[in-house]
Amino acid sequence: MSVTISDSYTISDFIPERIIRPRRGLIGIDFKELWIYRELFWFLAWRDILVLYKQTAIGIAWAVFQPVVTMVVFTLIFGNLAKLPSNNASYAVMTFAALLPWQFFSNAITKSSNSLISSQNLITKVYFPRIILPASATISGAVDFMISFVVLIGIMVWCKAPFRLSMFLLPLFFLFAFFAAFGAGLWLGALNVKYRDVNYVVTFLVRLGMYISPVGFISSVIPQRWRFVYSLNPMVGVIDGFRWCILGEQFKPYWPGFWASFTMVLMILVTGICFFRSTEKNFADVI
Amino acid sequence: MSGPIIRVEGIGKKYRLGSTISYDTLRDHITGSFRSLCHIISGNKKSKRGREFLENQTLTDNCEFWALKDISLTVDQGEVIGILGRNGAGKSTLLKILSQITEPTEGEIRIKGRVASLLEVGTGFHPELTGRENIFLNGAILGMTRSEIKKKFDEIVDFAKLEKFIDTPVKRYSSGMYVRLAFSVAAHLEPEILLVDEVLSVGDVEFQKKCSGKMNDVAKEGKTVLYVSHNMGSIAQLCSKAILLDYGKMVRFDAAQEVINQYIKNTGTLAKTGAIKITDRMYTTRGKKIKFSQVTMRDSRGNVCNNFLYKEDFSVEIDFDIYDNFERGVIGIGIRTLNGSLVTIAHNQDNNNGNIEDIARGSYKIKANFNNILRPGIYSLNIKAYEHIINGETIDVSDLIQFEIANSPKEGELMPVKMRSGLVEFEVDWSLEELAASFSYI
Numbered sequence: 001m002s003v004t005i006s007d008s009y010t011i012s013d014f015i016p017e018r019i020i021r022p023r024r025g026l027i028g029i030d031f032k033e034l035w036i037y038r039e040l041f042w043f044l045a046w047r048d049i050l051v052l053y054k055q056t057a058i059g060i061a062w063a064v065f066q067p068v069v070t071m072v073v074f075t076l077i078f079g080n081l082a083k084l085p086s087n088n089a090s091y092a093v094m095t096f097a098a099l100l101p102w103q104f105f106s107n108a109i110t111k112s113s114n115s116l117i118s119s120q121n122l123i124t125k126v127y128f129p130r131i132i133l134p135a136s137a138t139i140s141g142a143v144d145f146m147i148s149f150v151v152l153i154g155i156m157v158w159c160k161a162p163f164r165l166s167m168f169l170l171p172l173f174f175l176f177a178f179f180a181a182f183g184a185g186l187w188l189g190a191l192n193v194k195y196r197d198v199n200y201v202v203t204f205l206v207r208l209g210m211y212i213s214p215v216g217f218i219s220s221v222i223p224q225r226w227r228f229v230y231s232l233n234p235m236v237g238v239i240d241g242f243r244w245c246i247l248g249e250q251f252k253p254y255w256p257g258f259w260a261s262f263t264m265v266l267m268i269l270v271t272g273i274c275f276f277r278s279t280e281k282n283f284a285d286v287i
Numbered sequence: 288m289s290g291p292i293i294r295v296e297g298i299g300k301k302y303r304l305g306s307t308i309s310y311d312t313l314r315d316h317i318t319g320s321f322r323s324l325c326h327i328i329s330g331n332k333k334s335k336r337g338r339e340f341l342e343n344q345t346l347t348d349n350c351e352f353w354a355l356k357d358i359s360l361t362v363d364q365g366e367v368i369g370i371l372g373r374n375g376a377g378k379s380t381l382l383k384i385l386s387q388i389t390e391p392t393e394g395e396i397r398i399k400g401r402v403a404s405l406l407e408v409g410t411g412f413h414p415e416l417t418g419r420e421n422i423f424l425n426g427a428i429l430g431m432t433r434s435e436i437k438k439k440f441d442e443i444v445d446f447a448k449l450e451k452f453i454d455t456p457v458k459r460y461s462s463g464m465y466v467r468l469a470f471s472v473a474a475h476l477e478p479e480i481l482l483v484d485e486v487l488s489v490g491d492v493e494f495q496k497k498c499s500g501k502m503n504d505v506a507k508e509g510k511t512v513l514y515v516s517h518n519m520g521s522i523a524q525l526c527s528k529a530i531l532l533d534y535g536k537m538v539r540f541d542a543a544q545e546v547i548n549q550y551i552k553n554t555g556t557l558a559k560t561g562a563i564k565i566t567d568r569m570y571t572t573r574g575k576k577i578k579f580s581q582v583t584m585r586d587s588r589g590n591v592c593n594n595f596l597y598k599e600d601f602s603v604e605i606d607f608d609i610y611d612n613f614e615r616g617v618i619g620i621g622i623r624t625l626n627g628s629l630v631t632i633a634h635n636q637d638n639n640n641g642n643i644e645d646i647a648r649g650s651y652k653i654k655a656n657f658n659n660i661l662r663p664g665i666y667s668l669n670i671k672a673y674e675h676i677i678n679g680e681t682i683d684v685s686d687l688i689q690f691e692i693a694n695s696p697k698e699g700e701l702m703p704v705k706m707r708s709g710l711v712e713f714e715v716d717w718s719l720e721e722l723a724a725s726f727s728y729i
Contacts, residue, residue, distance in 0.1 A: 020387060020396040043427040051415050120574055121678060125410040126428055127387040127402075281390035284383065285302065287574065 027277040033129055041132045041139075048111070048140035063147040067099045071155075074099075074216040084217045087250045090159040096152050097246040098215045098239045101177045104145045105235060106206040108178070111137040112185025113202045116193050116283065123283050130280045131273075134185040138178060145174070152246070166245045173241035180234040180265045186272030190279045193287050214239050219254065227257050234268065237261020290399075291361035292480065292511050293385070298394035300355040300380050300535075354380045355535045358394070364479075367512040369522035369543055371550045372532035373686045378515045381532070382482045385513065400479025400511075403430060409469030414458035414677045418449055418468055421457055425472045439475045447471035458677060465677065474501045481505060484515045499525070519547045519627040551625055570672070570682040576610035577672055582687050584668065593690040597663055598712070601690075602656045605670060609648055616646035618653055619671035622661070623685075630666065630710055633657075636675075643675050660712045663692045 034041075056062055071092055078084045079091035086094050115137035116123065116130070123130065156163065192198040213235040214222075222230045230236060231254065238261065240253040355377045362368060370378045383389045385396065386404035411428040412421050422443055426436040436443075444453055447467040457465060483502070502525060506512055516522055522529060522543055529546035531539040539546050570577050583604040586592050595601045603620055621632040635653055636643045668688045673681040 018398045020384070020391065020398065022391055022393060039433055040427045043424050047413060047416065047420075047424055050420065051413060054415050117574075119411075121680065122411050122428060124388065126404065128428070128430075284389040 023281060025278075026274050029131065029273060029277070030129065034131070037128050037132060040128055041136050044132060044136035045140045048137060049143050052140075060147060063144045064151055067096065067103050067148050068151060071096045071099055078216040084221060087218060087220075087247075089247045089250070090161055093152075093156055093159050093161045094218065094243065094247060095216060096155055097243045098213075100145065100148050100152055101173070101238045101242050102210065102213060102215050102235065103148060104141050104174075105177050105181045105238070106209065107141040107144060108138040108181035109184050109188065110202055110206060111141065112181065113188035113192050113198060115185070116189045116287065117196075120287050123287055130283060131186070131276060134189045134276075135182060138182045138185055141181075156246075161247075164246070164248050166248065169245045170242065173238060173245060176241060176262070176265065177235075177238045179269050180238060183265060183269035183272040186276040187268070190276045190283075193279070193283050209233075209235065218243070218251070219257075227254050228260060231257025231260040232264055234261045234265045237265070292364040292399050293360075293362040294397045295358055295360050295385075296395045296397075298355060298358040298381075298384060298391045298396060299353055300377075300384060300389070301351055301353050301392040303351050353535050355384070355391075355532075358537050360530065360537065360540055362511060362513070364511055365506075365509045366528060367506045367514065367526045369526035369529035369546070370513060370515045370532065371519070371522065371529055371546060375534075376532040377535040378532055379484060380535075382484055382513065382515060386482050398480065401430065401477075402480045402482065403473075403476045403478035404482040405473045405484065409465065409678070412457055412465070412469060412678065415456055417456050418444075418453040418460070421468065422472055425469065426475075429473060429476055430478070431476065435477075443471045443475050446474065478510070480511045480513070482513050516627070519550070523547055570684070572673060572680045572682050573678075574611075575613060575674075577613070577682065578608045578610070579605060579670065579684060580608060581606040582668070582670065584688055584690055593688055594693060595659065595690065596693050598659055600657060600659050602654060603668065604655075605653045606651070607653070607672075608650045609646055612648055613646040613672070613674055615643040615675040617643060617671075617673055617675050618646075619673075620655055621669045621671060623667050623669060624710065625665050625667065630661070632671070659692070660714075661692045662709055662712050664710070665689060665691050 053060070058065075074095045075091045078095075079086060112134035115133040119133055122128075122133075155161075188198055188202055210216075213233060219227070219230065219236055219240055237253070237258045240251070240258060240261075243251040244253055358377075358381065370381065372378050380389070382404060384391050385398070386402055388404070409425070411425055413424065416424065422440065423433070423436055427433070431439075444450055447464075447470075449464060449468055452460065452464065457468070460468070499521065502512070502514075506525065512525075514522065514526060526543045528541065529543040530537060531546045531550055539549055570579070581604075583591055583606075584593055585602045585604065586595055587600050605618065605620075607618070609616070617634050617636050619632050619634045622630040624630060633655065635655070666689070667686045668690065669683065669685040670687060671681055671683050673679050
């Protein structure tokens with residue numbers, strides 16, 4: 001060791017004492033500890049991204065292909081066949097503006113609800129704040145999001161849609177989507193540790209959510225008196241926000257509904273954190 | 288003034304056996320709750336289904352057991368402490384609580400300093416990533432910062448002797464290379480307190496020597512080490528003090544050699560018949576469940592016993608239930624001496640030229656005939672189960688049956704066997720040949 005310590009002092013005199021004891025009641029986030037483990041968070045996200053692109057032969061192509069084909073199908077069915085309104089915007093751009101956050105959300109929620117199960121051997125062997133696992137799983141979808149965003153710009157150029165300054169607000173709504181996915185991921189991930197059939201629930205939720213959320217249509221087609229209730233789905237607020245930023249004023253969100261979505265995200269996030277933190281002490285035992 | 292580096296006060300850990308097994312799926316939970324609801328609504332207390340359910344409920348409530356109870360101890364800085372005990376005595380649970388992997392049910396622990404646990408090497412290795420990438424990932428998981436790993440990177444690669452393969456995905460590594468890399472990362476941690484769970488039993492002999500050398504260095508640097516092992520030789524060599532656990536209680540905490548002596552004495556009084564039932568214990572590896580319902584030893588005439596004649600062949604039977612498909616599943620039988628040295632380990636797939644098939648869900652009986660080359664003495668039998676894949680984990684059930692090879696020579700034997708020492712008896716083909724006189728008799 002390079003540090004010489006005189007006989008009367010030992011290392012333990014310089015290091016604060018840590019106390020391990022059973023925790024009870026509501027447990028918040030230990031931000032100091034998370035800061036210490038911040039590198040692990042990036043490492044795990046980096047691993048997920050690296051592995052994803054190493055394993056899939058078509059890699060990036062898949063991240064482009066999936067939303068583009070969905071957009072084409074939605075444009076044909078909802079725009080051309082059902083002739084739903086698009087507020088004079090290009091139906092393709094309008095759909096893609098919604099697919100962008102939706103794809104991120106659905107990937108993130110699937111990955112983060114599986115993140116604990118797929119890291120079983122870590123959980124039973126090493127200590128680190130468990131919340132890092134769903135968090136890094138959620139953020140690793142950001143790469144796909146960036147790729148899709150580039151595709152959106154391409155589509156906008158193709159459709160001759162104007163670029164607006166309000167697009168600089170997109171990071172805010174991305175954060176909104178991130179916290180919605182992260183909150184739900186905390187709930188589903190923690191439940192998945194004990195009940196493995198949560199996976200089926202997630203698959204079902206994601207498939208159903210695509211049609212319940214205003215992905216293929218605009219949220220103003222919902223009757224006015226139901227709009228507030230409809231907006232309790234957090235993704236309604238996120239998608240409306242994205243469309244507003246990308247397509248401009250005629251897509252201005254229905255504000256009471258927007259704040260309802262926002263409140264829902266906060267609620268899911270806060271309860272998710274509490275639920276996760278109070279169940280995580282048993283993860284290593286039941287996983 | 289310096290107090291102890293670890294102070295453990297009244298630690299206990301309670302597990303509930305039933306709850307994790309009976310409610311594995313949300314569906315079961317919902318149907319279970321629904322049934323009890325129906326039962327309450329109908330008010331029919333005599334209904335068979337309802338009664339069954341209630342009985343199961345009380346069973347689940349009673350199926351709690353304390354993996355650890357009333358453990359109190361203090362460890363001073365620089366002490367190297369061995370932890371001894373039979374399988375299921377609570378050794379690993381103690382390390383898991385100390386490393387914060389699981390939370391104690393009661394009691395309190397005060398720790399000064401960074402704790403690193405080597406409960407199993409290679410944790411978090413990803414087969415698709417290269418050696419270089421895995422060093423960074425594994426280092427971060429074990430609690431190193433990026434700059435720390437960068438600084439030690441060359442040292443780690445050098446210690447593992449993998450310079451040439453560092454940019455190859457670890458899925459192409461041999462299992463020896465894999466373990467070397469994993470241990471090398473772990474060995475370069477610099478915690479104040481190191482928790483070790485038998486990692487030294489991996490790799491080839493040369494590498495093992497290197498590892499125990501590293502452990503010695505760590506201890507000499509004034510680090511505190513808690514070391515779980517079945518190998519009493521290495522505990523005696525490395526540790527100053529030792530803890531003996533039995534059924535979750537601390538039986539003794541004393542000088543290492545004293546504790547080892549007591550452990551050998553204690554195990555001598557356990558499992559003295561040729562068959563053992565371990566019905567209640569469910570073992571899991573990567574979430575897959577296996578239950579060994581019975582292990583039996585038989586002599587050459589097929590009688591259940593644990594007392595064999597010298598050179599008399601014996602067989603081992605294992606009845607087990609597998610609840611999930613074991614990918615490339617392997618069942619192993621090991622024989623150890625009383626002081627913990629492994630005499631041999633045999634795997635049921637040894638003769639299949641590496642073509643290891645999956646073991647599907649179901650109940651099995653496996654039978655192994657041993658041609659007995661053991662010298663007289665007392666040995667203990669342990670079994671293992673694992674999936675032969677990267678990141679597979681081994682289930683190890685130790686000290687199941689203690690058996691003796693009797694000290695009586697077979698008929699027609701010339702030398703009294705008790706005169707011989709050593710563990711095994713090879714069939715040696717001797718020849719004695721007189722050479723032409725090459726020296727003079729003077």
